[in-house]
Amino acid sequence: MSETRIPFRAEVSRLLEIVVHSLYSEKEIFLRELISNASDACDKLRYEALTQPELIDDDSGFRIDIALDKKARTLTVSDNGLGMTRDEMVENLGTIARSGTGAFLDRLAESVAAGSEAKKDDASRGLSLIGQFGVGFYAAFMVAQMVEVKSRKAGTDETWCWRSDGKGEFAVEEEDNRAARGTDVIVYLRQGEDEFLDVDRARTIIGKYSDHIAIPIHLDGEDKPANRASALWMRSKAEATPDQYKEFYHHVAHAFDEAALTIHWKAEGRLEYAGLLFVPGAKPYDLFDPQRRHGVKLYVRRVFITDHAEGLVPSWLRFLRGVVDSEDLPLNVSREMLQNNPMISHIRRGVTRKVLGELGKLMADEKAYAAFWGNFGAVMKEGLYEDADNREELLKLLRCASSAESAFGALVSLDAYVGRMKEGQEAIYYICGESAEKLSRSPHLEGFRAKGVEVLLLTDTVDDFWPAAVGTYDGKSFKSITRASAELDKIRGAAGEGDKAADKKDEESKVAAGDMASLVALVKLTLGEEVKDVRVSARLTESPVCLAADEGDLDIHLERFLKQHNQVRVPIKRILEMNSKHPLIARLAERAKAKGASETLQDVVWLLLDQARLADGEAPPDTAAFARRLGEALLKVV
Numbered sequence: 001m002s003e004t005r006i007p008f009r010a011e012v013s014r015l016l017e018i019v020v021h022s023l024y025s026e027k028e029i030f031l032r033e034l035i036s037n038a039s040d041a042c043d044k045l046r047y048e049a050l051t052q053p054e055l056i057d058d059d060s061g062f063r064i065d066i067a068l069d070k071k072a073r074t075l076t077v078s079d080n081g082l083g084m085t086r087d088e089m090v091e092n093l094g095t096i097a098r099s100g101t102g103a104f105l106d107r108l109a110e111s112v113a114a115g116s117e118a119k120k121d122d123a124s125r126g127l128s129l130i131g132q133f134g135v136g137f138y139a140a141f142m143v144a145q146m147v148e149v150k151s152r153k154a155g156t157d158e159t160w161c162w163r164s165d166g167k168g169e170f171a172v173e174e175e176d177n178r179a180a181r182g183t184d185v186i187v188y189l190r191q192g193e194d195e196f197l198d199v200d201r202a203r204t205i206i207g208k209y210s211d212h213i214a215i216p217i218h219l220d221g222e223d224k225p226a227n228r229a230s231a232l233w234m235r236s237k238a239e240a241t242p243d244q245y246k247e248f249y250h251h252v253a254h255a256f257d258e259a260a261l262t263i264h265w266k267a268e269g270r271l272e273y274a275g276l277l278f279v280p281g282a283k284p285y286d287l288f289d290p291q292r293r294h295g296v297k298l299y300v301r302r303v304f305i306t307d308h309a310e311g312l313v314p315s316w317l318r319f320l321r322g323v324v325d326s327e328d329l330p331l332n333v334s335r336e337m338l339q340n341n342p343m344i345s346h347i348r349r350g351v352t353r354k355v356l357g358e359l360g361k362l363m364a365d366e367k368a369y370a371a372f373w374g375n376f377g378a379v380m381k382e383g384l385y386e387d388a389d390n391r392e393e394l395l396k397l398l399r400c401a402s403s404a405e406s407a408f409g410a411l412v413s414l415d416a417y418v419g420r421m422k423e424g425q426e427a428i429y430y431i432c433g434e435s436a437e438k439l440s441r442s443p444h445l446e447g448f449r450a451k452g453v454e455v456l457l458l459t460d461t462v463d464d465f466w467p468a469a470v471g472t473y474d475g476k477s478f479k480s481i482t483r484a485s486a487e488l489d490k491i492r493g494a495a496g497e498g499d500k501a502a503d504k505k506d507e508e509s510k511v512a513a514g515d516m517a518s519l520v521a522l523v524k525l526t527l528g529e530e531v532k533d534v535r536v537s538a539r540l541t542e543s544p545v546c547l548a549a550d551e552g553d554l555d556i557h558l559e560r561f562l563k564q565h566n567q568v569r570v571p572i573k574r575i576l577e578m579n580s581k582h583p584l585i586a587r588l589a590e591r592a593k594a595k596g597a598s599e600t601l602q603d604v605v606w607l608l609l610d611q612a613r614l615a616d617g618e619a620p621p622d623t624a625a626f627a628r629r630l631g632e633a634l635l636k637v638v
Ligand code: ADP
Pocket: 033, 037, 038, 040, 041, 079, 081, 082, 083, 084, 092, 093, 133, 134, 135, 136, 137, 138, 183
């Protein structure tokens, strides 16, 4: 029969190039990947057979067989799972059907390059990304000079063979019938890879990586399976070892890091289900995909149902990986019927409670918790915004960067913040921006710092949204310090701190209230419609001016975010605040008193407005005018 030659898609070729040419120390994982695929294929057929039992009439005992042929130097992984049609083979074994493939390959190539020069560790970390990305099949080319896949899809009677040496193309052709449904993956080992023909070596590999696979793996025709073949999540905790949890995590999550948390429990009560969930130790690459899909597989009485059952896990816990296995859902539940199913909602509430409880316990280990929060805090905060039912618990789990000197660089909890609040302070103050580092230099912070009042430095996109949605914690409202209403006057600073220093400065350069009022009026007149209002500031101690948002207006950082996403067209007018204790403002007040609104004075006022914008990281809207005024001002000093 004639074969068709088809080139690999570009991304597969790149991947194979990397796989084949890297010196990966753990080549044995190719077997884990092939077994994992065989097990997936059995799971898929078991699901299909729920509605089409005739598909498994001939043979309902799922199994995986591994045959070692020393003479032909082949290792064959066979399964009686779903199988593939010709088109499915071309599609599944010739492309990588995932978003972000290019970016992933760049990362892979980078870390492999780094590893070949230096540490082997880095190389294996790089290659472990292969599994994370779910391109496990191609791992066979680490040991193979050629791979053949012979498959007959359940319910059909054609067998097709896929064949490739991993160099640019593959061939497909029709074969004499494979006796039964399923797939054989035949690995023709390269010179020097004979260790994988050894039964004991294969047994060790299966024990190490595949014991948790719930389908029996028969090695070289042996009757007794080489794995335990019982679902790990159904075992009691006492029956499972840390290594088995680890391998299972790698299998379900396509991940190769150490899980930060392993949560294994059985819920009994109105509904019965088992859960084995993992909080990854590293960020999955698709964490911020717009689809926000979670990674918890749904099983019903050991039968795999679906990967991303909607509603099983809240989207702000989408970093979770693992399995939930229900005893109560009907087996014939279709994937579509799962949406809005009350049992699923019930399980979701149970899963959420369990996970939040375990995260609560993790807080005792500050370092581990900070690492967790660094990876997934931004995702958890989405829950603050959209899940009112769990808000209280989420607020306990929340961690933020802080302006407090004692806590700088560390993450603080709201309880710690509240514990440090000053006498007379009623609100929890925060400021949003790009980085804690930049924010810590914002003029808005000056007055707060001078009084020793702590400000939370929030740098995730979602931070622009949740404080308003949450409203209060422990009876204290959240207040952005870029708002004009963030009043400092009522707060008593800690004794010996800012207050005294500020008082001293007051005496030095205090402008008479009347003069300041005239200056404010003059600035208002000059800037006209450009600002919403001009006021004397209570918050500035170092800078001459800053811009604040009026109560009820969009916060400054949020406006910028929305502008970037084309959601705001007309700029929102801000309030210009002036620091009457600043020598520049004092001089201006004097000048205004003596000479009124001269042209020079007006130029300085416009420059001050642009200075306030720049301090917020905002470009002056009329950069040419700004440059001209700055030039003229400089002329006067040099
Ligand atoms: P993943 O398992 O993450 O999907 P792989 O590279 O391991 O990625 O496999 C690619 C695809 O090839 C699988 O998704 C599946 O559709 C198909 N496949 C691989 N092995 C088998 C098999 N033994 N039986 C049926 N389909 C298979």
